[in-house]
Amino acid sequence: MRKNWFFIALTGAFVLSGAAHYMRWGAILEFAFSSVAILFVAGFLGKATESVAHYAGQRLGGFLNATFGNAAELIIAIFLVKEGLFDMVKASLTGAIIGNLLLVLGLSILLGGLKYKEQHYNIHLAGYNATLMMLAVIGLFVPAIFVKVENFSFEQDRLLSLTVAGILIIAYILWLIFSMITHKDTLAESEATSAGHGEQPAWSKKTSILFLVLATVMVALVSEWLVGTLETFTTRFGLSELFVGAFVIAIVGNAAEHSAAVMLAMKNKIGAAVEIAIGSSLQIALFVAPVLVFVSMLFGNTMDIVFTTIELAAIGVSVFIATSISRDGRTNWYEGALLLMVYIILGFAFYLV
Template sequence: MKKNAFFIMLIVTFALSGIAHYAHWDMIAQFAFSAIAILFVAGFLGKATESVAHYAGQRLGGFLNATFGNAAELIIAIFLVREGLFDMVKASLTGAIIGNLLLVLGLSMLLGGIKFKQQHYNVEAAGHNATLMIMAVIGLFVPAVFVTSENFSVRKDEILSLSVAGILILSYLLWLIFSMITHKDILADEQAPPDHGEEPAWSKRTSVLYLITATVMVALVSEWLVGTLDTFSARFGLSELFIGAFVIAIVGNAAEHSAAVMLAMKNKIGAAVEIAIGSSLQIALFVAPVLIFVSTLFGQTMDILFTPIELTAIAVAVFIAQSVSRDARTNWYEGALLIMVYLILGIAFYLV
């Protein structure tokens, strides 16, 4: 019954969002319907990836969930890049990184920790995740410092941005080879409890079909949503920074929220951490660099220079997330701390 109600709401909100867009309703109404629709579409994406994860295993499943969960952010960002809204793109990437590290991981630890006093996952994976998070900060921090302090020309800025983007993508691809092929046994989550005969929501073929369908739906709703952002931000006096870093990020992270929290409450904190931290790493090491190359295809290269505010937010999120996750043990209090840091950043971004 609940599943039928979800699919009815999914279809209704998606249809209303499409009607609002193509019938040229008031922009605020378009924004509202698109934002609600993308929550249900992202939830559908989360359910599909969780079902696929059942067949693929927890680690690969967590990676797939993070990848398809990031489809919303990537697709929204591509439309923003096409419109030349580079500042909003960077803000949305910042929001996606801190949203996953603080809000998604925080909620997972909090709700999972309330149900289970202490949860454990692979300590090797925790250590490598911490190192990769620092790598991501270095990749975003170094260009900003050098270009600003040395007053690089536009050409040098482009060369540095494209070079760093290529190196970050290579680093991420090497991590996939390391974690999924050469060292997958070492990084396997041995702490994960058995499924006890739990059946996936759908068959393997249906799960893959739904995954593709959900991704297409995310692409459509994302395009409708992006078209309303200028009017929405102007109407309510919100900065592009706040819209990108919190509104778009929270909406786009809906898939990760639902899947990670659900897994944590099943005592599968390893998969939840893989989704939250893995998603942030994917944004910083793969999605952001890919967008640099995508912008070049559109005729104007977006640099990889994040503002001091954005870099500070990312560094703070990485620092606290690394601190609470490095020992591969979690509890509800650590989750609460992550959420508190997210609230601090949210208030600061709102006042910009």
Template sequence: MRQKLFFLGLIVMFALSAIGHFGHWDMTLQFVISAIAIVFVAGFLGKATESVAHYAGQRLGGFLNATFGNAAELIIAIFLVKEGLFDMVKASITGSIIGNLLLVLGLSVLLGGLKYKEQRFNARLADHNGTLMTLAIVALFVPAVFVKIEHFSLDQDKLLSIAVACILIVCYLLWLVFSMITHKDMLADEEMSADHGEEPAWSKGVSVLMLVVATVMVAFVSEWLVHTLDSFTHKFGLSELFVGAFVIAIVGNAAEHSAAIMLAMKNKIGAAVEIAIGSSLQIALFVAPVLILVSTLFNKGSWMDIVFSPIELTAIGVSVFIAKSISKDGATNWYEGVLLLMLYVILGFAFYLV
């Protein structure tokens, strides 16, 4: 019954979003409808990914969930890049990273911890994840310092941005080889390989088909949402930084929210951590660099560099620091979830006042 209501809501909100866009409804109303619609389609994407993960295994499943969960954010960001809204793109990248590390992981740890006194996962995997996130921070910090202090020319800035982007993509691809192939057994989690007798929602073929359909729906609703952003931010006097870092990031993270929390409440905290932290890694080491390269194709006269503002670097830095501190021992409890969420609220207030 619950699943039928979900799919009814999905169809209704997708249809309303389409009608609002092509019928040129009030921009604020379009924004609200599109935001609700993208939560539904992201949830649909999460369900399809979870079903595919049943056949692919939980380790690969966590990666697939993070990848397709980030599809919504990547598609939204590509449309923003096409419109030349580079500051909002950088803010949405920042919001995605801190949203996954603080909001998604925080809610998963809190709700899982309320049900189980302590939840454990592979500490070695957590250590590697923390090291990779530190690399991401350093890779974003270095261009910001050199470009600003040394007053790099536009050509130097572009060359450095493209070089760093390519290096980060290579690092991410090598991490996949390391974690999925050469050291797969060392980083495995026992609870991540157990399905607890659960049945997938669909057959293998239908699951893949649903994944494709969900991704296409995300692409359409993302374009309709981006179309309303400029009017929405001006009407309510919100900064691009706040809208990108919190509004777009929360909406785009809907798939990870639902999947990670459900897994944590089934005592699969390792899979939940894999989704939350793995998604942040993917954003920092793959999605952001890809957007840098894509911007050079869309905009011949202007392009997006990899220089983030001090505010954005601070937000990412403190989020990585507390997430690494909490996860390094391979065990979590509900209070650690509270700490992550409190930092997210603090950053939310600070960004709103910018």
């Protein structure tokens, strides 16, 4: 019965969003319906990835959760890049990184910790995640410092951005090989905390794959409708592109990670929840952001990888506290509350910009 109600709500939200877009109901109504629709679509995407992950195994399943969970952010960002809204793209990427590290991870640890006094996950994976997060900060920090301090020309800026983007992509691909092939046994969770342990998948293997493809297509459509309303929305309510990109778009786009990670944490599968939250942030920083640099080049106007001081500070703070909390392989509800407090502090500061 609950599944039937979900699909009815999903269909209704998607249809209303499409009607608002094609029948020109106005930018504000279109933004509202599209935001609600993408929450349901992202939830559908989260359920589909969780079901596929059951058949694919834990390591590949975690990768699929991160990849398809980030589909909303990637597709939204591509449409923003196409429109030349580079500042909003970088803000949305910043929001996706800090949203996963602070909001998604924080909620998962908090709600899981309220149910279980202390939760444990693979300490080796926690250590590698911490190192990769530092690499992500370095990859975003170095271009910003050199371009601004040395007053690089446009060509120097473009060349540095493309070079750093390429290196980050290579680093992420090597991480996938390391974690899924050469050292997959070292980084595997125990049977008791694996994502699909002791549960039946929501759908059959073929149905899960079909729904995964369908959800991705729906995310693409709703994302395009949502992006078309952003300029009017920000102007009407006097919000900065930085706040809309870093928090409004990021919270909407992170719905898939929210649903999957929180549900897993509350089933005492904190390892899978941490992998989704931190893995998604790493994928945004090491793969999605660099890929968008190359995508923008195909559109004829290359986006640099130079983030603002505010964005770098927010990412750096998020990585610092997330690393401090996650490195020991243990979590409790208080650590989740601390992550959420940092997210609120950053959100209020961004709102005042």
